[in-house]
Structure formats: C-alpha cells, structure tokens
Amino acid sequence: VSDDALTRDSMAWETLELTLRVNGKQTKFVVPSAMSLLELLRDSLNLRGTKLACSRAVCGSCTVLVDGQPAASCALFAFQADGADIVTIEGLAGKDGALHPVQDAFRKFSAFQCGYCTPGMILLAKALLDLDPAPSRATVVEWMSSGVCRCTGYNLIVEAVLSAASEMRRATR
Amino acid sequence: MTATVKLSANFGRDARSDADEKVSGRAVYTADIAIPGMLHAKVLRCPHAHARVKQIDISRAAALAGVHAILTRDTYPAHILSGNAAPLHGFLIKDQPIVAVDRCRYEGDIVAAVAADNEAIAVQALHAIKVEYEELPFVGTIDEALRPGSPQIAPGAPAGPQLRYGPGARSCYWPRPNVCFEFHYQCGDGDVFSTCDHVFEDEFGFSRMNHFHLEPFVSVAQATHDRIELWTSTQMPFPLRGQLSQLLKIPEHCISIRVPFVGGAFGAKSGIRTEAIAVLLSMMSARPVRLCYAMEEDFLTASQHAAVVRLKTGVMADGTLIARASEILLDAGAYADVSPLVAEKAAYRAPGPYRYKHLDSRCSCVMTNTTPAGAFRGFGGTQATWASESQIDMIARRLGIDPFDMRMKNLLQLGEAPVPGEGGVDSDLSEGLELVAREIGYRQNRAGTDRGVGLAIGFKDAATSGEPAHAQARVKITTRGDILLQSGAVEMGQGLMTALSQVTAEILGTSPQRVRYAPIDTDATPFDRGTIASVGVAINGKAVEHAAQAARSAVLDFAANRLGCSAEELTLENWSIRRRPWTRIHRRGRSQLSGRSGCAVSVPMRVLGDRLGRCRSRSRPGNRPLERDQACDQRRCRPRHQSPCVPRPGRRRRGNGLRASFVRTNALPGRPSHQRCRARLSGSIGGGSAAGIHRDHARARTRARPVRRQGPGRGRHAPNCKRDRQCGRGRRRRAHHVASHYGGKDFART
Numbered sequence: 001v002s003d004d005a006l007t008r009d010s011m012a013w014e015t016l017e018l019t020l021r022v023n024g025k026q027t028k029f030v031v032p033s034a035m036s037l038l039e040l041l042r043d044s045l046n047l048r049g050t051k052l053a054c055s056r057a058v059c060g061s062c063t064v065l066v067d068g069q070p071a072a073s074c075a076l077f078a079f080q081a082d083g084a085d086i087v088t089i090e091g092l093a094g095k096d097g098a099l100h101p102v103q104d105a106f107r108k109f110s111a112f113q114c115g116y117c118t119p120g121m122i123l124l125a126k127a128l129l130d131l132d133p134a135p136s137r138a139t140v141v142e143w144m145s146s147g148v149c150r151c152t153g154y155n156l157i158v159e160a161v162l163s164a165a166s167e168m169r170r171a172t173r
Numbered sequence: 174m175t176a177t178v179k180l181s182a183n184f185g186r187d188a189r190s191d192a193d194e195k196v197s198g199r200a201v202y203t204a205d206i207a208i209p210g211m212l213h214a215k216v217l218r219c220p221h222a223h224a225r226v227k228q229i230d231i232s233r234a235a236a237l238a239g240v241h242a243i244l245t246r247d248t249y250p251a252h253i254l255s256g257n258a259a260p261l262h263g264f265l266i267k268d269q270p271i272v273a274v275d276r277c278r279y280e281g282d283i284v285a286a287v288a289a290d291n292e293a294i295a296v297q298a299l300h301a302i303k304v305e306y307e308e309l310p311f312v313g314t315i316d317e318a319l320r321p322g323s324p325q326i327a328p329g330a331p332a333g334p335q336l337r338y339g340p341g342a343r344s345c346y347w348p349r350p351n352v353c354f355e356f357h358y359q360c361g362d363g364d365v366f367s368t369c370d371h372v373f374e375d376e377f378g379f380s381r382m383n384h385f386h387l388e389p390f391v392s393v394a395q396a397t398h399d400r401i402e403l404w405t406s407t408q409m410p411f412p413l414r415g416q417l418s419q420l421l422k423i424p425e426h427c428i429s430i431r432v433p434f435v436g437g438a439f440g441a442k443s444g445i446r447t448e449a450i451a452v453l454l455s456m457m458s459a460r461p462v463r464l465c466y467a468m469e470e471d472f473l474t475a476s477q478h479a480a481v482v483r484l485k486t487g488v489m490a491d492g493t494l495i496a497r498a499s500e501i502l503l504d505a506g507a508y509a510d511v512s513p514l515v516a517e518k519a520a521y522r523a524p525g526p527y528r529y530k531h532l533d534s535r536c537s538c539v540m541t542n543t544t545p546a547g548a549f550r551g552f553g554g555t556q557a558t559w560a561s562e563s564q565i566d567m568i569a570r571r572l573g574i575d576p577f578d579m580r581m582k583n584l585l586q587l588g589e590a591p592v593p594g595e596g597g598v599d600s601d602l603s604e605g606l607e608l609v610a611r612e613i614g615y616r617q618n619r620a621g622t623d624r625g626v627g628l629a630i631g632f633k634d635a636a637t638s639g640e641p642a643h644a645q646a647r648v649k650i651t652t653r654g655d656i657l658l659q660s661g662a663v664e665m666g667q668g669l670m671t672a673l674s675q676v677t678a679e680i681l682g683t684s685p686q687r688v689r690y691a692p693i694d695t696d697a698t699p700f701d702r703g704t705i706a707s708v709g710v711a712i713n714g715k716a717v718e719h720a721a722q723a724a725r726s727a728v729l730d731f732a733a734n735r736l737g738c739s740a741e742e743l744t745l746e747n748w749s750i751r752r753r754p755w756t757r758i759h760r761r762g763r764s765q766l767s768g769r770s771g772c773a774v775s776v777p778m779r780v781l782g783d784r785l786g787r788c789r790s791r792s793r794p795g796n797r798p799l800e801r802d803q804a805c806d807q808r809r810c811r812p813r814h815q816s817p818c819v820p821r822p823g824r825r826r827r828g829n830g831l832r833a834s835f836v837r838t839n840a841l842p843g844r845p846s847h848q849r850c851r852a853r854l855s856g857s858i859g860g861g862s863a864a865g866i867h868r869d870h871a872r873a874r875t876r877a878r879p880v881r882r883q884g885p886g887r888g889r890h891a892p893n894c895k896r897d898r899q900c901g902r903g904r905r906r907r908a909h910h911v912a913s914h915y916g917g918k919d920f921a922r923t
Contacts (some may be wrong), residue, residue: 048205049198054468070782089198103196114666115195116436144367149668150437
C-alpha cells in the first residue's frame with residue numbers, strides 16, 4: 001500500500017455536500033471527500049449494476065454517463081460529479097420496464113458472456129449512438145475498444161451495437 | 174430411460190436465460206453481495222521476494238477504532254492449529270499457509286489480514302502493523318531455481334499423495350531441489366531416433382499471462398456458532414467446501430457455499446483464494462466479513478505457468494513424424510497449487526494430435542519466488558500446444574513441405590489411439606483441417622498482400638484427469654408445473670445455465686423459459702466436481718439429461734396411473750400429456766381423471782406436480798453414478814487412477830480445436846492489428862485449447878525470445894525469434910517474415 005493511499009485515507013473523513021441527478025432523480029448527498037462516484041452509486045444508492053473491476057479507469061466495467069458522456073466512475077471523485085446528470089445501467093430502461101434498444105440488441109445477440117463488462121459496454125454504446133446515430137463498423141470497433149470484455153465477446157458486441165443503431169434510426173424515422 | 178427426443182425448431186435460438194438480468198444490470202455477482210453488519214477486510218502483503226518473518230507487531234493496529242479482527246500467524250484461532258503447526262493448503266502438495274508463518278516466498282505473499290468497519294480503516298490498520306523481515310536470497314526464474322547451490326524455496330515441504338498411473342507413466346514429488354513435482358511418460362522404443370532422417374531440437378520460451386477476470390477475487394463469509402455461510406466467486410464450490418473443511422477443521426455439513434454469477438474465472442477461481450481469510454476473520458470478529466482484492470492483488474494471487482519447452486522430434490525426409498521427446502519446465506511460482514496436475518496435462522498434450530512410434534514426455538514444476546501459478550484455461554496444454562504446433566511449422570519449412578501437408582500426413586485418424594491403451598480419437602481431424610483450410614482460403618496466393626495465414630490444431634483431453642469425471646443433477650417439477658433445475662455447474666459466462674435449461678426443456682417437452690436454473694448452494698445443490706476442463710455440457714449436460722428423463726418418466730407414470738393406462742401410451746408435448754394415438758386429454762375436473770379412452774380429462778402439469786416430488790439422476794458418461802463420498806464400490810473394482818495417460822479405452826472425451834488465424838501485420842510494430850478466426854470444434858468444446866492456439870498466433874509477434882537450436886535445421890525463424898523484431902521495422906520485410914513463418918512457401922511469398 002502506497003503512502004498516497006494513506007494520505008487519501010486520512011483525508012477520507014472530510015465530508016462534502018453535493019447534489020446529483022441520478023437516473024432522473026435529484027438527490028442531495030453528504031459524502032467523504034475521498035469517495036469515488038462508483039462507491040457513491042454502489043454503496044449509497046445501491047445501484048450495483050455499475051461494476052468495480054480495475055479501479056484504474058482501464059477496463060470500462062464501471063462506465064456511467066456523466067452529462068451524457070461515458071466516464072469511468074471508479075476514477076472519478078463523487079464531488080467531481082457535483083451537479084451532473086448521471087445515468088447508470090438501471091436508468092436505461094423505460095418507465096414501463098421496456099429495455100433500451102441497445103440493451104435489447106445485447107440481449108438478442110447474446111453480446112455478453114460473464115456479463116461483468118456488459119453494463120459498461122451498453123452505456124458506452126448508448127453514448128456513441130447519441131453522438132452518432134449511424135456509426136460505421138470501424139467507428140464502433142474503435143469506440144467500444146475502451147471497454148474490456150475479458151471473455152472476448154467483441155464480435156457480437158459490435159454486431160449488437162450496429163443493430164441497435166439501425167433499430168434506433170428506424171424508430172426515429 | 175432413453176427416450177429419443179426430437180429437437181424443437183428453436184433449440185438454441187432463444188435469448189440466453191441470463192440475458193435479461195445481465196443487460197439490465199440486475200445480475201448479482203459475489204462482488205455485489207452485502208449483508209447487514211458486514212465488515213471489510215484487507216490483507217498486508219510482503220514487499221520482498223523472499224524473506225524470513227521475524228516479528229509481527231499488531232498492537233497499534235488493534236488499537237485503532239473500527240478494527241475488529243486481525244489475523245496473523247500469532248492470532249490463528251486455536252482450534253485450527255494441529256499441534257503448533259498452522260494449517261496449509263494446496264491441491265496435492267499442501268504447502269501454502271493462509272497467512273505467512275516463518276517466511277514469505279514471493280512479493281505479495283500475505284502476512285496479515287484485517288477486518289474493519291470499512292476498507293479505508295482496514296488499510297490504515299495495515300499501515301499500523303509492523304513486520305520485521307530478514308531478507309533472504311531469492312530465485313526469480315526457472316534457470317536460477319535449477320542452478321546448483323541456488324537458494325531453496327520450500328525446504329521440508331510436504332509431498333502429496335502417491336498417484337497411480339497406467340503403463341509408461343510415473344511421477345514423483347521433490348525429485349531435486351526447487352522442483353516440486355515431475356511427471357514422466359514414455360512409450361515405444363527410444364532407439365527409433367537413430368533411424369530418423371532428421372532430428373530437430375528446438376527450445377521455446379513461454380511467458381506467463383494473467384487471467385484478468387473482471388470480477389475480482391471476492392468472498393463474503395458469515396460464521397455463526399456452528400455454521401459458515403460463504404458467498405464466493407468460485408468455479409468449484411464443492412471441492413472448495415472440502416478444502417475449507419480440511420483447512421479450518423470444520424465439518425463439511427457446517428459449510429454452505431453459495432455461488433452467484435461469476436464475472437469471469439478462466440481457471441483462476443478454482444482454489445482457495447479469499448475464502449479462508451474471510452471465514453477466519455468472520456469467526457474472529459463474529460461479524461460477516463467481505464474480502465475483495467483489488468486488481469493488483471489479483472495479479473499477485475494466481476497466474477498462468479511460464480514455461481520452457483524443449484522438443485526433440487525425429488522425422489523422415491518425407492515429413493513422417495517418428496518420435497518426440499519433450500522436456501517441459503513449468504514455473505510454478507512460490508507455492509505448488511495445482512502445478513502437479515498442470516504438469517501431467519502439459520506432458521500428455523506435448524505430442525499433439527499426431528502419430529508417433531516413440532514418445533518421451535517429461536514435465537517438471539519448478540518453484541521460484543514469484544506469484545504462484547495455477548489453473549489457467551488450457552491447463553498446460555497451451556504451453557505444450559504452442560511449442561508443438563510451432564515446431565511442426567518449423568520442421569515443415571526446414572524440410573520444404575507445406576505445413577498443411579505435413580499435418581495431414583501425420584494426423585491421427587478417427588478412432589486411432591494417441592498413445593497405446595488410450596481410447597480412440599472421437600473426431601475426424603483430417604476432415605476438419607481440410608475444412609478450415611478451405612474456409613480461410615489457405616491456398617490463395619497472398620503475394621503482395623499484408624496478410625499471412627497459419628494453421629494450428631489444439632488437442633485436449635477434456636473432463637479432468639484423476640477420478641472419472643462425473644456430475645449430478647436434479648430436476649424438480651413444482652406443484653404448479655414449473656421446473657427447477659439444480660446442478661453444481663457454475664455459470665461464468667459460458668452459457669451453461671442456458672444450455673442445461675434447454676436440455677431439460679427439450680426432454681420435458683416445454684420451453685426453456687419454464688425452466689429455472691437454481692442458484693448454487695452446496696447445502697441443496699447436487700454434488701459436482703467443479704466447472705473446469707470443458708466438462709460443462711459434456712458431463713453436467715449428461716447428468717441433466719438423465720435427471721430430466723427420470724422426471725419425464727415420473728410424470729408419465731403418475732399420469733398413467735391416474736388415467737388407468739400404461740405410460741407407453743402417453744407422451745409429453747408442449748408441457749401437456751397426450752395419449753396415443755395422440756388424443757388430446759381434456760379436463761373436466763380433477764375427480765374425473767380416469768383412463769377411459771375418449772374421456773375428456775386434461776392433465777395440466779399443475780395437477781400432477783404436487784405428487785411428483787423430485788427426480789434425481791446422477792451420471793457419468795457411459796457408466797454408473799459415482800460420487801466421491803460413495804466411491805467404495807467403484808474403488809473395489811477399479812483402482813484410483815490419476816493419470817492422463819492411463820489406458821481407459823473409450824472413456825476420455827476430447828476437445829479439439831482446429832483453428833486458423835489471419836494476422837495482418839502492418840499496424841503497430843510488433844502487435845497484430847487484427848485477427849479473424851474460424852474454428853471448427855468437434856467433440857466437446859476445447860475452449861482452453863482453442864485459446865491456446867489463438868494466443869499462439871497473437872503471441873508469435875508480440876514476444877521475442879531467442880530460440881536456441883541444434884540439429885540440421887536451416888536458418889529460418891521461429892515465431893518468437895529476434896529477427897522478428899529487426900525485420901519488424903519495415904512493413905514489407907515484416908510481412909515477409911510472418912508470412913514465411915505462417916504461410917509456408919506455397920502461397921505467401923511477398
């Protein structure tokens with residue numbers, strides 16, 4: 001354990017007040033300053049669909065959307081997201097429980113194996129399709145490569161994202 | 174029992190049964206488990222490669238507010254010590270302590286563990302623990318460990334149980350310093366080397382990989398006065414229960430292990446990892462304890478075996494393989510873990526799927542002061558296959574033969590035994606290889622392109638060595654006609670719960686949606702040996718099939734009894750019972766269940782269900798049920814075999830991966846930019862072997878290690894030779910180099 005960690009831990013008790021909009025719901029929090037956004041989501045809000053894996057912003061399992069942008073919540077302090085609009089995997093389905101088109105495509109294509117990277121992958125894909133409703137395969141491959149699927153199910157993930165893109169275009173047409 | 178089942182049209186086409194949970198984020202993994210009052214644990218790791226632990230002072234840490242329990246060699250609960258000795262674990266050789274006793278054997282070895290209110294306090298407590306080390310000389314590589322006079326890592330370490338093998342195979346523990354196990358197999362006459370036209374000797378160096386399962390090693394333990402509940406991310410709940418029972422001196426029936434979804438394992442989660450510490454801390458603090466490693470700690474817990482593989486292969490001028498002697502050195506790291514079993518497999522798989530007159534395979538596990546190596550998909554086969562297939566390519570080029578033709582000439586034929594006394598090969602490898610070659614356009618002229626192609630064959634004996642593989646399953650039909658499937662097979666991404674649910678649904682004539690795969694709990698789930706070695710569908714699937722057939726018979730017998738007809742007249746279709754000649758049986762009321770033909774009585778499953786109770790079946794492929802605890806009968810008639818080389822005709826399942834890789838080589842120097850693979854898998858799925866080959870080609874350009882070579886080989890280049898780096902500077906030369914290695918001269922000249 002490094003000295004950095006020790007310093008961090010002694011600072012952990014300083015508390016901050018912040019307001020976040022998580023999955024459409026505005027909430028006030030009092031959190032330790034050293035708390036990561038991931039810890040806030042998982043431990044304070046019990047949104048455990050967001051997964052902890054590398055805790056170094058490398059693998060993408062903890063991806064959430066912060067103001068529409070994909071972000072590694074493990075490497076983001078909770079206070080950095082103060083005032084932001086956060087979407088997690090739990091907030092993606094419609095009010096009636098209907099899956100988001102990206103979720104549906106992942107489901108149809110079985111674009112997951114162990115499923116640990118899946119919430120992150122789905123949010124990553126959603127962010128892409130919000131930016132670019134008609135991405136090329138190369139764009140999808142490049143964009144999705146910021147998530148690691150150790151089971152190596154990449155082909156199906158790319159297929160699912162492309163299919164979700166055309167599905168979403170059809171729906172908006 | 175053996176009803177012929179016609180597969181329904183949508184078999185295998187429905188969404189996976191875990192799809193909804195996984196895409197919605199609702200799937201629960203062990204890392205997501207939280208229990209009220211739960212403490213969080215962290216472990217203190219040794220910063221030295223090899224050190225004697227002189228003194229551990231925990232007084233400052235223990236005084237911290239929020240610290241509930243500290244485990245060191247000095248604070249072990251008394252009941253688990255045998256005499257004064259701390260308990261040790263391991264698969265065969267029990268040499269690994271829960272926390273370091275007299276010395277630490279690698280950088281990252283666990284010295285102490287703390288349970289506190291949260292992880293931050295636990296980390297603070299770790300800082301407050303003072304450990305006095307005396308650094309010792311260490312060995313970091315296989316070569317260093319084998320050098321005469323080098324420091325011994327585990328003097329006085331115990332041997333494992335004696336293993337019995339078939340003819341030609343033998344093994345021993347600690348044959349020389351720093352070698353914990355050696356396996357040797359021999360068949361045929363070694364003199365045939367002198368009759369060969371060429372004898373090629375090549376050496377291959379294999380670096381270790383990490384599993385990198387995304388879900389960390391994690392467990393949550395709750396110990397009450399006579400009972401331990403443990404949620405853990407493991408592939409082997411039942412063997413784990415046994416190991417914990419032995420290690421912690423707790424009866425197995427007091428340990429209940431639950432396995433939620435597993436976020437990737439790849440072999441890593443097949444032994445005691447976080448579990449023993451979590452349980453002990455829970456016992457000490459009388460609180461539930463969660464121990465979750467960080468990714469860095471995962472890297473310090475288990476890895477694949479680094480290896481040196483020396484192959485000596487005798488061939489005739491026309492490419493006919495005659496003999497092969499293999500010497501494999503596995504870097505076992507600081508503790509033995511499953512290394513002996515990996516050694517058996519590596520030696521067994523070194524010859525590959527080819528015909529030889531003489532084989533001599535030797536594999537040694539060398540201890541070094543590095544992270545312990547353990548099970549990793551492929552289980553020794555990866556190292557052996559990579560070296561073997563590379564050498565086949567190299568020999569083919571030296572002899573001026575196309576690597577494809579060389580393979581076709583030597584491949585085992587359908588039914589042919591790989592070694593004397595073995596069961597025959599159960600798939601047509603030649604046909605498969607031809608198909609792969611055709612699919613990838615092997616013969617296409619790629620001159621002037623930036624692509625090369627290569628072929629390799631993975632050959633794997635699935636379903637574990639040792640006791641014959643077996644599994645159990647239970648199919649329950651509830652009072653309302655829903656189906657609960659219980660099996661100990663762990664879903665860790667491979668889709669097993671979908672596959673097993675489909676098997677059940679097909680046999681019971683209903684849709685997989687009606688089947689629920691019950692969560693694993695060792696108290697309720699039928700016994701299982703672990704989800705390892707590609708056994709899932711082949712072995713567990715068979716048990717599930719038998720259980721479903723038993724349930725089906727029970728349904729039909731019950732209905733026949735109620736209807737006053739014979740069970741043969743009835744069948745199950747769309748989850749309702751029909752009576753031959755396919756008269757639909759309608760319902761008017763339960764009381765009217767009579768068997769008169771034409772009688773309008775329906776027999777909905779929910780009426781029948783409450784009388785069915787449960788059906789149960791256990792199965793091993795082609796033989797009677799056997800559970801370890803009930804193995805006495807079996808042992809009387811057949812000694813316990815441990816050997817992968819034991820002749821047991823027809824008993825071994827193999828997974829064969831025929832795989833070709835395209836590798837485009839013009840992107841980043843030294844890194845394959847794109848791979849596209851097509852594979853034909855026959856027999857059971859040899860995931861590990863396929864992965865080995867996949868790696869084979871990916872690795873070929875990413876690592877450079879000189880290959881020493883004697884013998885009459887011409888100056889061509891090994892997949893990992895140094896010139897690869899040099900000629901990698903220019904795109905064109907690089908492509909040439911790779912093509913010459915992978916493509917062979919026929920088609921890939923640039």
